[in-house]
Amino acid sequence: MAKSLRQLSPDKFDYWQAQHLLNRAGFGGTPSQVRALANMGLEKAVDYIVDYDQIDDEPVDAETFDSDIMRPRTLDENKEIRAARQSGDEATVQRYRLERMKRQGADRRQIAEIRRWWFRKMIETPRPLQEKMTLFWHGHFATGYRNIEDSYHMFIQNQLFRHNAVGNFRRLTHAIIRDPAMIRYLDNNQNRRAKPNENLARELMELFTLGEGNDYTENDIKEGARALTGYTYNDDRFIGLQSRRYKQMHDDGRKVILRQIGNFNGDDFVEIILSRKVCSEFITWKLYRYFVNDMPGEPNPQGQDFVVDLAKLFRKSKYELKPFLKTLFKSEHFYEPDNVCSQIKNPVQLLVQAVRSLQTPTRSLQALLSAADLMGQNIMFPPSVKGWEGGRAWINTATIFVRQNVLVYLLTGQRPDVYPWQVDGTKYDPSHLLDHFEAPLRDINVKEAIKYLVWFNLGRKPHEKRIASLVDYANKRGGILTPEILVEILALITAMPEYQLC
C-alpha cells in the first residue's frame, strides 16, 4: 500500500479516535456507543461501520409512499381532454385543471412526508454510514423537487442512493442516467435524435464525474448528448434499451467522445468517462472533502498525496467503495490532528449528530427540517444541480444564530415566538452523559463534569478560559448539578463556535 495511505497504528485508536470515526463516518454517538466502538479496535470498528449490511435494519417498502399521485394521464383521459379543448368544453378543461392542482397539492404534502421520513431515518438508523453516503450522493447527483414536482420520483432516487450507498460508483452512474428524477431534472426526456438536449451530458462530465473543464471539450458534450438520446422514462420506470420509444428517439450514429470512436449509447458514454484517471481523482477529492477535510483551496502536500494514492486504489478496485472507505477510515492521515474536529458540520450533520450523541428528544421533525433550511440545507431542494458547496459557505452571521438556537430548541423544547417550530414540553435529562462518573448527579464534581461535557461535545481539550465561565455559572446556580443546570450548561457549550466543527 502507498505510504500516504498507511494505517493508523492500532494502539493509537482509543476513545477520541473512535469518536472522530463515528462523527465522520456517521452522525456521532453517545459516550457509551463511542466506548463500545473504541473497544472493538481500529480494524473491527471500521469494518463494523462499513460492512453495515451485517447489521439488521428494517427494509424499506416500495409502497411506503403513494406512487400514483403524479401518474401520467391515461390514454382515455388524454382523449377526453383533447376533445374538450377542441369543442371548447370549458367545464371539462377546468375540471382537469382543478384535479391536477389537487394532485399537485397532495404531492407537496407527500414530499414533506418523505423529507421527514428520511430525516427520521438518519436519526434512528443502525447503519449511519448508509445514510451519510445517501446524503453525499444526494448532494453529488443533486436533483431538486421544485423542478420535477414528483415526490415519488424523489423517493425512488433516494432509495437508489441508499442501495448503492457504499456499493460501486460505476454501477451508480449507470443507474443515474436511468433515474426518472434525474432525467426529468436535467431534461433528458427531451433529448432525442432530431433535437438533442445537452443538459445531462454536460453535467454528467462537469459535475458528476470529471470536474469542470477537466479533460473534455464542448464537442465531447455534444457527442455525449447524442449518445444519451432516448434515455427517458415512462411513469416511474426507465423505458429500456429494447423499447420502441427508445429506438425512435435514440441516435445510433457514429460518435467521437474523448477521442474514442463508435456507435455509442449512454452506457458506453459512461464507460468512456469512467476510464479516465481524472474521474477517479475528482470523486476521491469530493469524498475527501466530505469525510476528511473541508478547508478551502488545495489540501496540503500530505493530503494531495493521499488523494492521488486513494484515487489509484479506487481505479484498481473498479470503483468499489467499500475498500476505498475502509482504507480511508483506517488511515493514519484521517486521524491527523489537522483533520480532527476541523470540519464544519453541514446543517443535517449538526442536527442529527446533536440528537444522536446527546439523546435529546427529536422535538418536531418539521421544525428540524425548516431549521436546516434556514441554515442553508433544504434536503430534496438543493439550490442547484451543483448541490451544496459545503465548508465555509454554511456559515454567516445569521446562520450561526440559527445553529445555536436550534440547539436550544432541541435541549429545551422551547422556541421564540417568531419561529414556526412546534413547542415541545418533553423534558430532556442529560444525566446519562455522565454515567461513567458512577455517582449520583449531586455528588459529581462540577468542574470535572463540565470539563468532560465540553470535551465530549467539542471533541477536544478545552482552553482553560473557556471552561471557567461555565464553572462560574454552575456555581452561581447553586454549585450542585441538576438536570436543569446540565441543560443550561449544554446550551452554552453548543453555542460555542467550536461546536460547529466535528
Added chain:
Amino acid sequence: MPDNHDSAYTRRLFLKQGMTLASMVSTAPLFIQRSALGLMHPAGSMLSSQPGIPDDRILVVVQLGGGNDGLNTVVPYGNNLYYNARPGIAIPAPGRSNGPQQGALKLDDSQGIGLHPNMAGFKELYDDGVASIVQGVGYPNPNRSHFTSMDIWHTAEHSAKGYGWIGKYFDNTCNGTPIPEGSIAIGRTSPLAMQGGIQKPVTFESEELFRWLGEDVQSDLDKPYTEINRSGVLEDVNPDSQMGFLMRTALDAQVSSERIRKAVARTPLVNYPGNNLAKQLRIVGAMIRDGMNTRVYYVTLGGFDTHAGQAQRHARLMLQFGQSVNAFYKDLKKQGNNSRVLTMAFSEFGRRVKQNASGGTDHGTAAPMYFIGDMVRPGLLGNHPSLSDLDSGDLKWNVDFREIYTAVLEDWLKAPAAKVLGKKYRKAKIIKV
C-alpha cells in the same frame, strides 16, 4: 442632511480607519475587542452616504408571491374586452362602482388605464413622479408553475437552474471575496435570487431572531454566553483554520446582532402600517438609516394566488402593498436616502385574462412591474398588453424581464449586466441616466 449621522459608524469607515470586521482578516485578536466595542461608540458625525456614488446605491426587491393579477392592479378600464372577460371581478372605471367594488384610480385617461382603488399609496408616489409601472413584462415560453416560473425570475434563466441573478451580480463584482451582509433577505428562507457561488445572503425573519435565544430560557445565561464568545477566543488557534473562521464569524454575529437590533429598535421617522410587508420594509428602512453596507435587500409578500374569491383577497393585498411602499419611501425621504434606494416589485406571473368559475383567476403570463425611487423614469412605461391578441387565453409580453434586470444592473448598480446574466439583453429605459 441625512438624519442618520449619529449612528453612522459604517463598515466603510472601519476600512478607512484600518479596522474591519473580524471575518475579513486572518489575524484577528487585535480587532476583536475594537470591532465589538467600536460599534457601541459611533465615531462622531462621519456620514455613510454620499449620494450618487454607486457604492452607496441600494436595491430593494419586493416579491409578490403567488402570481399577482396584473389586470386588476393596472386596470385597462378603457377596454371593453376587459369587462367581457371578467364580468364578476373587473374593477370599474374611475368614478364608477359595482356594488361594494369601487372604481379604479386614474393613471392615464387617454389610454384608459387606471390603478386598483386600494393602491392609493402607490398612486401618490406615482403622482409625485417617483414611481413607475412597466407594463407587459414576461419572457418567452412562459411557464405556469409557481415554482418554476419563480425560479426563472430568480435565476434569469429559462432552465430555472443555476445561481440567482443577484448572487451572480455580487459574484461578478466582489473580487472573489463575499461582502459580509452585502445582501440581506427578510424572511424564513433565502431566496434563490440571492444565492451566488461566492456571495450568500444573510437571512432573518425578524431582528429578534438575529440573536442567541438561550437567555430566554434562563436569563443568567446572558453573561457566560457573552464570555464564551469573547474570552480565550482565537488564543492558540490558527487564524486560517476553520476554527479561526468560525470564531471570527461568531464574533461578527454578535456585533451585527447588536447593531441591527439597535437600529431596528429606534422609532422610525414615519409611521408604518402593521401588515407583514410593512414590518419587513420597516426593518430594511432602519438598516438603511443605520448606514449598513448592504447593497441589496429582499422582502416578500405572499398570497397572490387568487384562484377563488379573488375580489376581497386581492383588495387586501393591494392595500398592503400600496400603503407599505408609501411609508417606506416617506421613511427614506425623511432619512435623506430617497435618491439612494431603488425599490422594484415583481411577481412570478400574471393571471389569465378570463376569470374562472370560482370568482378567481388562474395562472397566467405577462404582468406589470413596479419601481419606486427618485432615479426611476416615472409614469406608465411600455404598452399595455393587447386584450385581443392573446396566446391561448394569456397576455403576450412586451418586455423581457431580463431587459429590466439589465437596466437595474447597468444603470443603477453599475455592474456588467451581460456578464452577470450570461447573455446580452436589450436594456429597458427605466432609470434616469
